[in-house]
Amino acid sequence: MSQTISSTIQPNQDPHSFSKPQEAVLKHVDWDLTIDFDKQQITGTGVYRLEHSQRLEVILDVKDLTILWVKLDDAPSEEEFTLSAPVKHLGQALRIPIQKHTRTVTIAFETTPQAAALQWLAPEQTAGKVHPFLFTQSQAILARTWLPCQDSPSVRFTYTAKVKVPSHLLPLMSADNPQQKNANGEYLFQMDQPIPSYLLSLAVGNLEFAPVGHRCGVYAEPETLPDATYEFADTEKMLEAAEALYGPYLWGRYDLLVLPPSFPFGGMENPKLTFATPTIIAKDRSLTSLIAHELAHSWSGNLVTNATWNDFWLNEGFTVYFERRIMEALYGHDYAEMLHTLGYQDLQHTLQELAATPQDTCLKLQLEGRDPDEGLTEIAYEKGNYFLRHIEQQVGRQRFDQFVKNYFSTYKFQSMDTTHFLEILEKELINGDEALREKINANAWVYTPGIPEGVEAPHAAAFDRIREQLQHWKEGTPPAALHTQDWSTHEWLYFLRGLGPNLTKDKMQELDQAYSFTQSGNSEIVAVWLQHAIENDYAPANARLEEFLTHVGRRKFLVPLYKALLEKPDGRQRAKAIYEKARPNYHAVATSTIDDMLQK
Template sequence: MIYLLLCMALAFGAEIDVNTFSNYIEVSQEQVHIEWLLDLDEQYINATSQSIFRVTTNKLKKIDLDIYQLSIIAVYLSSSGNVLQHEIIKKGDQSLLQGDVLSIQLDRVYTRGEYIKLNIKYNLDSKGARALGFLTKEQTYSKSVPYLFSQCEDNNCRSIIPLQDTPSIKVFFTATVLVKDPRINVFMTGNKLYNTKFKLLNNYENLQALTLYQFELDIKIPAYLIGIIAGEVVEKSTGNGTYVIAEPHFIDEYAQELSDLPVYMKKMQEYIGPYIWGDYKIVILPASFPFGGMEHPLLTFASPTIIVGDKSGVGTAIHEIAHSWVGNTVTGRNWANFWINEGFCVFLERKILSRLNGLDSVKLDAINGNSSAYTSMLTFGLDNSFSSMHPNTTNRNPDEATSRVPYEKGYQLLTYLESLIKEDPFQQFLRDYIENFKFQSIDEDQLYQFLLSWVRKNKQEEAQKIVEEIQKVWKKWVYTPGLAPITIDVSTPLFTDANNLAKAWIDGKGQAPQKANDFQQYKPNQKSVFLQYLIDNYKDVEAAVMTKMDEQYKLTFYKDQKTVYKWYRLVLLVKYDQALEGVHDFVSKVGVSSYLKVLYDLLGQNYNKQAYDWFDENKSFYHPVVVQAIEKILQKYPKKLIIE
């Protein structure tokens, strides 16, 4: 069957998604509607989904969907109510968390062009729904109402909805959500509908005692963009169709920090074209949210780590805005093409930041990003496909390949292409690219062929030379692990100054250097360069240096979490015990996966007891995806027996 599907995929010129068990090439999911009755106290959801499928093969006898630890009660045809036979087929290594197959036997053979509407009755809870973060009321600021949020990227949506969990398939999405507590407010991907007549798929008792929310999205999206929050949250306008959503205590502070959202939206549209999704809403989630941001249409998620107090952390917000064009409108076909989403977004983000903060500041961002990507490459191995822009995730959970590599190498490739095509024509190329592939899921070969065609059409006498240069390096850039084949010049005096100051601290062996106070004037990205130099040379950093720097800069318990994260990396590398309580506080209050994975890896090596004690202490605070990642990391460092 896999060979047959591969042949069919190749016949359509598409790269098959190896991370779905669904038969999406034979039958395409066109629409998904869910009805959820939330019980946040019990961390349980009573659920029904209704899907419309379009048959794309000549003889279809079954529909295979992706699921992960869902309790399937019944599957039936929407039109007749006839129950269909189904079975759950275990697939592969269960430790990889890829999920299983819900295989549904149809009532007859369906042919190409026919539509099938199915209802699936199922339940889910906090133990199996790895896409959901359930917070008890004690874990919220008000301590009065529980909280729920989702994180479906990469392939975690199968743990909350039975569907074709692949970016290759885009669906119209609607939802009806019912909650028992009137204090709970709900937002989902899509427009919130009011006073709309509807017919529930389930007959809920005491409906008058429930609060009901409805959502509708009239642009197709892949499964990983489905998102929900439910809790004591409110929204506040920041002007021109932009909004901030947060817990009531934080809403004014967060809205002030993000008051320039209309400016970011305006500048992005000026560069890349009209915004088509409607309102733009950004949710600042509780601290256990596992990522910096997540780009659900009309409901961007962001970590509170972006709230620094001086608007210096808003690059994440601009990055997520960029996803409205690249990622959400034009989507990478599978997780091997993740860079088509993220590399383009980093490029757009830095284009806007260069207009706001200047080119030297953006160069620092590129330097810091490349450093993070190289750290990931060393962790994966420089010859591992995960160190390339095209990771091989066959029989792997694509979450394992998540790193800065596709972001930064993708950005560098686009910057290189811009240098060949020149800035203004490349901007037009990006606009034409979005328009040509609007609402589609594509792979890098489609992008490559469009790029060459565009250059031949628009660059005239220069075209042949540019095409030859692109052809020479494309495969090396996309498929070869390790550093990019061509180095992009991002040199800036800001980088040199930060490195010189860091070196002066090392050479001073505990005495503050002459220009020590310059650090206080640095922006966060320059502070990051400073700290990265110390991390790269940690064996030369003496305890007296750490003590004096901490005394002068107050780095332990520093407010900017991106800066203090790098400081804590240095703390754990040089074993600066005086700052351990700061590390403990950080891992207890910040749920960002990329930070925690690095810190727990260092803790496992150098502070084994604290690694296990702090993880046990905070496991209920972390998102399920983060828990699974840390457990895997700590397996490398078996718990040591401590004899008092």
């Protein structure tokens, strides 16, 4: 990179954190944690190493967390601390007075039943039905609900953790992990690369490990492990393809953990250990672009991190772009273009949904005073990707690849905000070329609602034949007579999305009889089909809908289905009845969204 701008970024204050890292910042933490399944509680201590200016206070974020005591350095006596009044979404500021010479603060704490990051699962909620399970979800600002931290993506630290669990269970973290249980249930974890708090993770369950490459492996319950290892067999190839594009993988191992179905996301890019939903196990490796996505986060997000959640597109736009480059390298241009085209459809749908709040369709978000999860839309993901594809088209792939590779290398293990990124884009890629600046039109993409005019939409040639078959069906050709042999999941999704509204029961029934959509084991396909079933009052799918909503906790599927129910005349009562049964199986990330939907 050019020397015209600094390779060290100093972000502004994060509106979603009380901490003031410019005055006193965490650099390393040594945690000692005990996991109690009977009490459903984590108790622990953390020794926090600080760097600070002459300010005599360190501020941490906590929410629904009990602070037992605080000590400074090696002092035997407890130190006074204060907790601010609770603030909606943010929790409380934990303020600890320190001395000019203070280097460590030790904090004892315990979680409460309200800890939104934690999901404690009873044995019947797991694949094996015998042992309990615990997992965390710290993104965006939920790490503060299970341990004190400076809960901002602009603060990075290394850590160790001693973790005590029941001896028949295995704990895993976003760190170097054991591959088998030991006799005493005590484990030591180490993370030598600095990470932000939202990438802190912990899972505890009856887990086993299987390798799928010399740097990659899969953890899962024994009942799930064979299908998972088959599904994720190409992980090492993905890792090699990613390195060939944008430089070496700097995290050591890349392993996957398959969680119970209540996990609220498709995946979570916890460093060294991606958390993954079992809903991507389709038994044909057709949904593994999600693994490419989480792997790509090892560069975009984990290596160069959005400084605040207003800059979320810098994590997700780059990751979607990178994910599809990995899939193109492995499976070809046509495959990647199908992903881009489906993503573009998702983006158009989101733009329609957010029409009443157009500022939420800018890449640079304004989330102060709001839950940062409100920024988790296709704007960050697909508009961000679309913008980067647009830049690539203007400068050429080779030149853009060199820019991205240098970007990851120069700013690794740092946080990046939108303003600084645009400065880098200007100085390292546009480089004074006025015509190119106008073509890229970065400010319009970043600060203006919607999509700039005149930008070409993606087109997957593989979908042309799907449109042809759709047209035949709409003109009366029976489904069984359509040419659907060897269609991929992506082609079926395009077909289902193109069915249109107001389908008769007979039309729904003939499709279902021909293709068994209601009983499909592919979660992506069945989720779209069930939406059609709700909208068109297709009663034969009612039992499958209830089963799906009761057992699957992935928010991507839940929200459209509950929304479709609420739009039906009798739907609110039906949605509430299903939700009453299903809610205990959902993580707080999902329940907070659906609670709001059902209360409106």
